[in-house]
Amino acid sequence: MTRSERIVFALLAAYACGLLGLHVLYYAGLFTSTERDPSVWIHLTRTFFVTSFFLMISIQVARGRPFSLLVVAAASYSGATFVEDFLVIESSFFLPEHPLAGSLYALRPLFMLMLVYSAVLRRSIESA
């Protein structure tokens, strides 16, 4: 991995950890918007997808194996959930007033940009 890739990867990992932390707080029953919460199963699905992508990419990085397609898949998934959140079930998962949730929501476009950048860079390196 190049230096810029390492920096982007560290930032993405930090964001993913923050997101998973938010999910843990949700399961612990803290700052959930129960009156707006659509389903606990959708929450579980999202936790499962974020954890799976994070683990699979980290394992491939650690093994030194190609992982560009996984980053592409993660970027697409991120885009689909973004569309879903903002067009259909906006702010239905967490109370956006909470500092952690608020900052993660505010940083989400930046996170998606970094993910797309990482996918394009890694794909061009691996297919070159």
Next chain:
Amino acid sequence: MNDKLSKEEIEALAASAGAVSLNSIAYNLHIRSQLARRSFYALNLCALAFLFVSGTGIMEGWLDQVNAPPEQGVTDLKIRTLLVFLLFLCVNLAMTFDRFYIESLVSAISIYLYAIATRFSQFYEYLTLEDVWPFAVFVLIRLIPMTLLIVLIREEQRRTAPDRDSLS
């Protein structure tokens, strides 16, 4: 020797060059395996069937047989139709220009997996024994495009494997 081509020769050259245009679905399908070709056609058929059916009330009618609230916490049908249309467009354009084809397929499978996971999760809380057969049909219908996507990705990786091996 006269190096200028006659009008007939220029027309013949243009016609033969047109027949092997690299930016055509026909050519890019031709260079792939028969399995990939058939899967590609089948995937297009599935997408077109979904786009056609989503405009009618057939899907919601079928869902009424399963004891689940269709609108709760699940992506709206219009958004799903939009996503399917975009992915359909992406995969076909990628095949036409032979660029970002595997990336389009991977994006499609990622979003599709998420969509069916959330769709199925909606039912877990409400399913009863009487809903088993409509739900099984519902699952089977969703597994067909996923299988086709997996086959297409495998075939594409197999096709590009010699290039990767020769570079490493």
